[in-house]
Structure formats: C-alpha cells, structure tokens
Amino acid sequence: MTQSAPHREYTDRVATGSLPYQSCDGCLSAVFPPRVICPFCGATDLSWRESAGLGTVYSASVIAPRDAEPYSVVLVDLDERFRIMSTVVDLPARDVRIGMRVRAGVDPDGPTGPRVVFTPEEREAAS
Amino acid sequence: MTLPDLRGSTAIVGVAESDLGEVGPDRYAIELAAQAAGAALAEAGLTTRDVDGLFCAIAGRGMAPLDVAEYLGIRPRYTDGTMVGGSSFISHLHHAALAITTGACDVALITYGSTARSDSGHGRLAMGPPELPSYEAAYRPRPPITGYALAAARHMHRYGTTRTHLAEVAVAARQWAALNPKAFARDPLTVEDVLAARMVSSPLSTLDCCLVTDGGGAVVVTSAERARDLPRPPVYLLGAGEAHWHRAISQMPDLTVTAATESSARAYRMAGIGPRDVNLVQLYDAFTINTILFLEDLGFCAKGEGGDFVSGGRIAPGGDLPVNTNGGGLSYCHPGMYGIFPLIEATRQIRGEAGDRQQPGVTIALAHGNGGQLSSQVTAVLGGGDSL
Structure with a gap:
C-alpha cells in the first residue's frame, strides 16, 4: 500500500537499522528514492522492502x-x-x-x- | 498538429556581456542582466520598447522574469522563466524560436545576471536552501563538483581516461582565454600545474573546476525576415534540441553517457547536419570532464575516446576542432549558470567579430548547455547566411 509520507517512512525505517526501498506492485521494479508513484510504469501501489544490504x-x-x-x-x-x-x-x-x-x-x-x-x-x- | 519548421526561421540579432569578473559588493544580479540586455538591444538596433517576449533565469530568484520586466520597463506578451540550471538560456533560445514562429512574440530578449563571486565574500547566498528531502546531503558531497567527480571517476574506470586527459581540457581553455581580453584567468597553465593542484573531490582538482565570477549576458532573437533589416549579420538558429533524464547524480543511469546524446540528435536532425559539418563548438565546461563527455555525446568522437580526442592540442588554438574559443567556464567567466555565454561566443565567431581568437570561415557553430549535475542538456546549431 502506498505510504502517504514516504520520506518519513524511509527515515523511520533507517532509524531502526535497515536499508529500506520500495518495490512497484505493478512492474516489480525496485524504486529509490521513495516516491508515491513508480517512475518506471506509473503505478501508485508501492510496497516497502528491506534490502539485504x-x-x-x-x-x-x-x-x-x-x-x-x-x-x-x-x-x-x-x-x-x-x-x-x-x-x-x-x-x-x-x-x-x-x-x-x-x-x-x-x-x-x-x-x-x-x-x-x-x-x-x-x-x-x-x- | 505539427510544429513549425524552425530551421532558419529565427535569428540572433544582438548579443552582449555585462561587466564580468568581480563587480564588487554593491552590485546586484539584476543590474548585470539589465546592463547586458541594454547592450544587446543596442547592438541589434532595438530598444526595450521593441521587446515583447522575455526569457530569463537568475539563481535564487523564483520570479526572475517579473523582476527583470519591471526593472527594464518591459510589458511582455510572452514570458518564459524556464529554470533548468546552466542550460536554461539555450532552452530559452529554443522556446523563443517556437514563440516567434507561432506569432506569440516578435522580439525575444534572453537575459541573465549573477554576482556569485562578489556574494561569496559577503554572505549573500546566490542559491536558496537545498530542496528537501535529499537522499544525498547526509553524505556531504560538495555540490555540484562531487557529481561531476563521480562521473569522471566512472569514465576513468570504464575507459581508461586519465587525469592528464582532464588537464588537457583545462590547458586548452586557458590558451584560448589568453586570446580573449575579457577572460578572467589568462596566465599560462600547464598540464603539470593541473595535476599538482589541490584535490577538491577526487579525481577533480581546483584547476579541473570552473571559475566563480560575476557576470551577465543577453541575447536578442527575432524572425529571420525582420533580422535582415537590422544592423548586424543575422545568426540563424538552424536546430535545437533538449533532453533531461535526472536531477540528482545518484539517479543518473550511466554516469558516462549524458542526455546530450538525445539533445544533439534532435538539434542535428532539425538543422539537417551532423557533427562533421560543425566548424566550432561552444560547450558548457563547468568541469574538465564535461568537455570530454560532451564531445563524445555530441558526436565528435566515439564514447570513451574523449580523453585521447582532447589531447595533443586538438581543441586548443591551432587544433583541428576549436572548442570554447572564449576560454570557457574554466578560464573566461563562470557566474554559476554559464549557458548564455556559448551563444554569445558562437554568434561572434559566425559574424567574424572574435578578435585575436577569430576562427576562419565559421559557417556553422554548435552551442551546448548543461544544467544541474549533468542533468539538463540543450543543444543549438547556429549558422551564418551561407548556412541557409
């Protein structure tokens, strides 16, 4: 589900020790920096993931x-x-x-x- | 709907610089923009009363067209404040041609001013606060140099480009500057000087970086038909192209390939020419790596061969391809957004007014602007009467 405040979500997750990024539910592209819309396909459903680092x-x-x-x-x-x-x-x-x-x-x-x-x-x- | 045929339909009829170099703490950017505008209009045989299209960008001034119009007493019927960094003014030229050709305005004034050098010692910030959120600021890059340094490092890794190659660019620019009485840095410079200079953001040293000067410039554009009745030989816009793919350097897909590949292809296609037809190149050399990247991406040599291409004096006075004959942002003038100066120098070279640095038989010149961190790329092909 799209976060309404992606930068806040990012910084909150970094503060817990992870490297977060988004994955587009539409085209499955990795999306970074965090956004409210996929820059590859325009889909607005982006899910948070944690990078293996x-x-x-x-x-x-x-x-x-x-x-x-x-x-x-x-x-x-x-x-x-x-x-x-x-x-x-x-x-x-x-x-x-x-x-x-x-x-x-x-x-x-x-x-x-x-x-x-x-x-x-x-x-x-x-x- | 198809766009009008822009090739040769508009022309530059006046160009001018303001005071350059260091103008002192009591001057303002808008004064330099206005000074250049007055001089460019005078050269064109026009006045502010003739201007009905206004195009400008000033760093830190979000409503620069309103500032400039009020200051000059212009009431434009067409206004364009496109701000794509240092490439803005070549973008403005493209937009002015579209506006003139479609009848939206008759006489376009493009103007710029900056007191970046004088401001630096007096706490007057030329740029506003950084835009948020940033995913780069936490790593303390030195903007904009670190972006270009990362591109240079990648180009060196990928293609074997060396710091000596970069230094060749700085030395060529300085040799041209020695021929330009308006240039800020004219003392001799060697490859060894550049290699020994203090590193700022590796692999770029202080002498791989452009100057920080004050300065402004202006360009007046009108229809080709009207241009033929004005005092100076018209310099026709034969082609223009724009492209941008990113803003932040960390979002640039391949740091060795810029959007100049697209902007130049669009400009060449409109002009009906290719790089082999170009007699002279004025490109935005904010850093030495720019010249190498852009000569590749504008089609003057293959990708990865830019380092060898600039070596042996090929782009210096007496070389095969004159590049940045005014001395460029590296040695002539760089007030923060250099892109208006390539247009001014290309125009003078086509008219045959470039003094000691005049190149013989300049029929077609290319002016290329860069904005952001290798972000916005805008290319214009200009030609004299023989090019039509």
Whole structure:
C-alpha cells in the first residue's frame, strides 16, 4: 500500500537499522528514492522492502576538507537493483575502489540523523 | 498538429556581456542582466520598447522574469522563466524560436545576471536552501563538483581516461582565454600545474573546476525576415534540441553517457547536419570532464575516446576542432549558470567579430548547455547566411 509520507517512512525505517526501498506492485521494479508513484510504469501501489544490504561500488570520490579527515562519497548499486549515494567507512577513503563489494549498515550519528553507510564486504572481496 | 519548421526561421540579432569578473559588493544580479540586455538591444538596433517576449533565469530568484520586466520597463506578451540550471538560456533560445514562429512574440530578449563571486565574500547566498528531502546531503558531497567527480571517476574506470586527459581540457581553455581580453584567468597553465593542484573531490582538482565570477549576458532573437533589416549579420538558429533524464547524480543511469546524446540528435536532425559539418563548438565546461563527455555525446568522437580526442592540442588554438574559443567556464567567466555565454561566443565567431581568437570561415557553430549535475542538456546549431 502506498505510504502517504514516504520520506518519513524511509527515515523511520533507517532509524531502526535497515536499508529500506520500495518495490512497484505493478512492474516489480525496485524504486529509490521513495516516491508515491513508480517512475518506471506509473503505478501508485508501492510496497516497502528491506534490502539485504549487499552491493557494488559504482563510482567513488574522495573529499579531503582542510580541517577534517578525508571521506568518500560513493554510489552503490544494491543487488536488488537500485542505486544510493553513501560513504564507505572502516576503510581509508583513498582505498575505496569502483567495483568493490560492500555491505550496508546504519550510522546513527550522521550529520542529518541516522544514515545508511557501507563497509567493505571482506569475505567476497577475498574471493 | 505539427510544429513549425524552425530551421532558419529565427535569428540572433544582438548579443552582449555585462561587466564580468568581480563587480564588487554593491552590485546586484539584476543590474548585470539589465546592463547586458541594454547592450544587446543596442547592438541589434532595438530598444526595450521593441521587446515583447522575455526569457530569463537568475539563481535564487523564483520570479526572475517579473523582476527583470519591471526593472527594464518591459510589458511582455510572452514570458518564459524556464529554470533548468546552466542550460536554461539555450532552452530559452529554443522556446523563443517556437514563440516567434507561432506569432506569440516578435522580439525575444534572453537575459541573465549573477554576482556569485562578489556574494561569496559577503554572505549573500546566490542559491536558496537545498530542496528537501535529499537522499544525498547526509553524505556531504560538495555540490555540484562531487557529481561531476563521480562521473569522471566512472569514465576513468570504464575507459581508461586519465587525469592528464582532464588537464588537457583545462590547458586548452586557458590558451584560448589568453586570446580573449575579457577572460578572467589568462596566465599560462600547464598540464603539470593541473595535476599538482589541490584535490577538491577526487579525481577533480581546483584547476579541473570552473571559475566563480560575476557576470551577465543577453541575447536578442527575432524572425529571420525582420533580422535582415537590422544592423548586424543575422545568426540563424538552424536546430535545437533538449533532453533531461535526472536531477540528482545518484539517479543518473550511466554516469558516462549524458542526455546530450538525445539533445544533439534532435538539434542535428532539425538543422539537417551532423557533427562533421560543425566548424566550432561552444560547450558548457563547468568541469574538465564535461568537455570530454560532451564531445563524445555530441558526436565528435566515439564514447570513451574523449580523453585521447582532447589531447595533443586538438581543441586548443591551432587544433583541428576549436572548442570554447572564449576560454570557457574554466578560464573566461563562470557566474554559476554559464549557458548564455556559448551563444554569445558562437554568434561572434559566425559574424567574424572574435578578435585575436577569430576562427576562419565559421559557417556553422554548435552551442551546448548543461544544467544541474549533468542533468539538463540543450543543444543549438547556429549558422551564418551561407548556412541557409
């Protein structure tokens, strides 16, 4: 069922530790960011799902502020076929590579509240 | 219902810049827009009283056409405030041609102003607060550069493009700027300088980024028939095309392929030409990667070959394809929404008025605008009298 306040639903779910996305009841496409209408087929029935959290870094940039530690800004393609901007933590920003497998987690202390971040997926990276 | 045949039915009859560079803290964007408008109309042999179609966009001004019309004392019967970022003004040119051809207006004024540079030191924000909700802000990208950095990183990963390739773009722009007395940055620049510059959002350094200047510009458009009675040689709009596929960079399907593929195809089709017929290119180089992406997507080289294409001085003075002969957003002027300046430079080159940087025999020029983060793409093909 369509949520009347999809952004609120998203942030509430992230706060509980998940990476939520929507799935279109009409065409079964993964939809992100959350919406009230499917951008692929126009259907208005979207169901919430929780991502398994595994994905691949599609692109990456490192920002090195003069007065703080460098951090990465990445685009991650989740295995459920949606893309999200995020950052890779627990790894020096300059070591983040395109193509790297990563796993989602929730950083409760993001600059705008709880946010989804990624860590290297060690088991798969070693294979 | 079919659209009117736009090819050659309208023409640019006046262009002008306002004061550029750094105008100081006591000037306002609307003043620069008005200054450019007055100069462009004077060049066209027209006055504000002749203008009945107004097209404008100013960052942070949601009702810019109302501001500008009141300021200039224009009472337009046709108004277009389309705001698609830096590509807005080439979009306005397309819309003006449609409006003139269908009789909605006779004389269209396209105008823009910004005091982005002077504002930056005085706490006057050129842009309003970010639109909400954002699914990117929590990761602190540096807008807009990080979007372009992600595209550059992907292009490098996919096609082996290098930072040296990017630097070649900056060096070519600077060489052109050295020939333009109005350009902001004219001192010599080498590939080594660009590679050694401070990284802002990898792989883009400070010298991969456009300038932040003040500046405005204006373009006057009317019917081809009326244009022939005005003082300057008409520069005809031969083709125009628009496309946009996303707003946020995280929603761009493939970061190495822009909607310029579609906008240029539409413009070429209308003009009845292809990239091989183009003598000169003015494109929106907010960052060095833009030039590489757009030369590919506008059809001047194959996808992935842009890095090699810009190397060896090919787009610099004396090269095979003159690109951004004014010095571009990288070295001439970039007040935030650069898209009006490609139209001004293309017009001057076709008229043969570009001074030391004038290219011989410019019959057909392409002007390409970019808005957002590789989001809105608008292409115009312009030609002199010989192109009709």
